[in-house]
Amino acid sequence: MASEDSISFPLPPPSYPTNKDGAQLYSSPPAYTFPQLFKIGRKQTFGPLVTTAALHSHLGLLRQFWNLRQAVESGQDARIPAFALAPEPELRWAWFVTLAVDRFERWVKGMRYNYAVDSSLPPIDVAMVWHAYLLNPGWYSEDTSRLSVLGSLMTQNGTLLKAMENDTYNAPPSQSRVDAWIKATSSPFDPFDSAAVTRNRTFACPRCRRDVEAPFITASGRGYAQQNFCTNCPSCSSTITKGGLGMLKFAQDIASPGRELAGTLYTPTDSKDRPRAARIKNAILQGTAFNGRRTCNTDLDSKTLEGREYENLIFNNCEGSLVKLRELVGKQMKGGGGRLLSRIMGAYTNDSIFSIDLVGAVLRQGSFIKKMQHLRWTEQGFFDGPDDEVVLQHCVARYHAFLDLIASSPGPFFVPTLDIDLAWHTHQLLARRYLNDTMSYVGRFVDHDDKVEEDHLSTSFDLTCRAWQSRFNVAYMHCGCPLPGDTLGQKLAAKVKRRSQQQPSFLLPPDHPDSIGATHPSDHNSVFAFHHSAKSAAARRKRAAKAERRRARDAANMEIGKLAREAHARGWGHQQAFLEPVPYYYGPGFGGCLAWYGGVDAGAVQGVPLGREGVQLAEAFVGAAPGAGLWDVEEEEASAGVEVEEAAAGAVEADVAGVDAWVDDVQRLVSVCFLLGFLY
Structure with a gap:
């Protein structure tokens, strides 16, 4: 375990402000007690839906993905072709991911399910694609039900996590595993050996149905993996x-x-x-x-x-x-x-058997992996100390509360923090069990939408903070980002008496520095909508101004004793969420994690995986041309948060005077806060 001095967030958890009656909520965190059962909605679990052991395994898997990316971006492996060494490291990685998706498709088409985990597991690059696919559970569930060729995927519940428990990816592959792969795909097992010899993608000509081979990369920019893909059929010339x-x-x-x-x-x-x-x-x-x-x-x-x-x-x-x-x-x-x-x-933008752009999905998840790496959570042995298990226990506890929040609210959008997102991703790797768990406890299938425009994501996160505070009476994040508050909605909530101010002890941050930074918003893949650049830039300036106002509010509260100096100091130099896009831009697609149970209406427009320089690289390299005529839906998505906020503001102002007449008990109070208060 790394020493405390090397941690990015060394300050202790904050001392929370006093309530309206002057009684301090708590001055220091109590000894952390991890519950064995959790309440989600109206039901109680029989145990944790996700275990700390599973989080350990998942972090180990993310470490393998990170190491693979570093190996590719460094360009030091002699098997990487010369043409792939010319682009910037991120473009080289995008090319490599495109090959991995092609290998995943070949494996799926040729695989036969084998209950022996070691002999059925694909190479690490293909496992990375499978992992990203699982983290789109709505599409994964539908595709594996709709297409017989994918049916075997749904039977492998938790296979990737079991592989890490067995150290499968930490050891050389067994010969039986290599043989099974070659038999299914007719390609080398090692991803770098495969990259050295893989040049073309094979598909059927839409006109004559003859097989056509097209190079992934061409000097003219018309390769299959490039933005302006175009080729002619050698049989019919179409x-x-x-x-x-x-x-x-x-x-x-x-x-x-x-x-x-x-x-x-x-x-x-x-x-x-x-x-x-x-x-x-x-x-x-x-x-x-x-x-x-x-x-x-x-x-x-x-x-x-x-x-x-x-x-x-x-x-x-x-x-x-x-x-x-x-x-x-x-x-x-x-x-x-x-x-x-x-x-x-x-779902119909290319010839892939999958309904989502898996290249973009892998690249988006790469941003989350990078955040875990920066927290040092993916380091070997980082959580092996006797006092470190409490950090992962806190992740698990907060994830169950996140599901409870979704189960008890009519609102469709909730945005996780990094620690909750880790546990949520881990649960999704269980595939069918995740589906059954959310249906049983939440009452509906909770999809995981990672394509959300940054302003809408920011508004949804503010909503989540207020909902969490209202339901659990504890702050949602402690990382240093200024919390929403002291606004019309909060003043409305203060007018109505609550029967209890009790805080669930397992949601209070433990006295451990590594639990603090992980409560930062999970804004990975929050992207800038280039097709509405002026509007998006204006929204970003508005969010920056709002953040500054909140920091000024916190400074004033600190001076009068309403906010602990330690909590305020945590925000010094802390990077505000939702003000910068991640290094990859996806054309019409959006990024960011968000709980969404209205999946039938989600505008799942597949985007274009690009590089750090955005539009300039969009013209140069990877991507699948999006379906035309889709912009209207995305514009609606981008502005939805602002419209909801403005509409709710009018509703709050209209109903403040009569609120006491129709709020009779705690449950009705929570409903009022959800419907009127916590957007502000």
């Missing part, structure tokens, strides 16, 4: 783009009886809502462009097209264009399709 490949994937799904369209099967209350998916597909099939019954000119008879003939009809009617496809599908859906249509379209 031009092939990512949009055309996505169009073919859609045609195959719509033409296949019994196969649901991507984005239509999962709902928050039913992960396999097949009747709903069938209704959506049938509505689309009523459109002329998708109707498989065709009249023959010779005898005025009709026949029903099937298979490739039907697929070709749909492809040609849509002119091989995603823009045309969106237009035609939208005509068959209520209100033009809205966010549901954007969710569907986002």
Whole structure:
């Protein structure tokens, strides 16, 4: 364990301010007691849903991913091709991740489930892609239910965590494991050996269906892994783009009886809502462009097209264009399709069997791994000391409270802190068990949305802070970021008496320096929306000004004794969340972790994984061209937080006078705070 002097957050937990009646809530944290049972909503667990041992294993896995990234970005491995050494390290990493996603797809198509963990585990680069896929549980659940080729993935609950418990990734691979990989993929096991010989991606031509090989990288910037991908079919000479490949994937799904369209099967209350998916597909099939019954000119008879003939009809009617496809599908859906249509379209931007852009997903998770590394939590032996287990226990306890907050609130958006996010990610690695746990305790499936515009994410985090304070009577974060408060909503809450000010002891920060920094907002992947740059820049300036006002408020409170000097000092030089994007920009996609149970409406538009220099690198390297016509949904997403905040402000001001008349008990008080107060 590292010494206290080397920790980034060496100050003790804060002394909390006094309440309105002058009684101090507590002056120093009590001895930490880790509960064995947790209350989530109206139910009590039979034990922790996530264990500290699982967090240990997950951190070890993240350490392996971090080491792999460092090895690639350093460019020191002699097996890295010369053309991949020319770009900046981050672009080299993006190229490597693209190869890893291709290898993951090959493994999935060729794998046979083996109950012996050691012999079924893929190489570390493929495990990294699988890990990112699991952290999109809504899409993961739907894809593994909808596509038979992915069905075996859902049976491997917790396989990656078991691998770390068994030290599988800390030792050379067994020969049986290497043989199983080569048999399934016909490629080298070692990712660097594979990178040395892998040059092309193979796919079917949308016109003639002959196999086509296209290089991942070309000097002209038209490689499969590059922004302006374009190639010609050597058999029929047709031009092939990512949009055309996505169009073919859609045609195959719509033409296949019994196969649901991507984005239509999962709902928050039913992960396999097949009747709903069938209704959506049938509505689309009523459109002329998708109707498989065709009249023959010779005898005025009709026949029903099937298979490739039907697929070709749909492809040609849509002119091989995603823009045309969106237009035609939208005509068959209520209100033009809205966010549901954007969710569907986002799954058809390329030929991948997966419904999400896994390259972007891996890069987004890389930001979280970097934060864990900066906290030093991924270091070997960092939590091996006898007094260090309390830090991970605090993570587990706060995660269960986070689920309780979601279960007891009608609000859809809650943003985790880093420690909660670690436990949340760990739970999601259990796949089917995560689905069952959230359905059982929360009452709905809790999706994990990591594509949220930074201003909306910031507003949602403020909402989370207020909801947490209102429900548990303890601050949500202690890292040094100024907390929201002393505003209209808080004044409203103070007007109504509570029956109890008791704080759950297990949510109070333990007397351990490593628990403090991890309560920072999990703002990894909060991205700047370049397609609305002026609006986004103005929102960022507004957030910076708000942060300064809060810091001034804290300074004043410290002078009058309402805030401990130690707590105020923790903010000196502390980087404010939601004011800088992470190093990767994703074009139309958004980043940031957020609890979302309205998954059927989430605008899951897949973005473009790019590099640190944003737009300039967008023109240069990695990415899948997004479906056109999707910007309206994202603009709505970007401004949603501001609109909710302004609407709630009017509601609060209108109802302050009569609030005492309709708040009778603690439960109604909490509802009022949720609906009116904690947005301010």
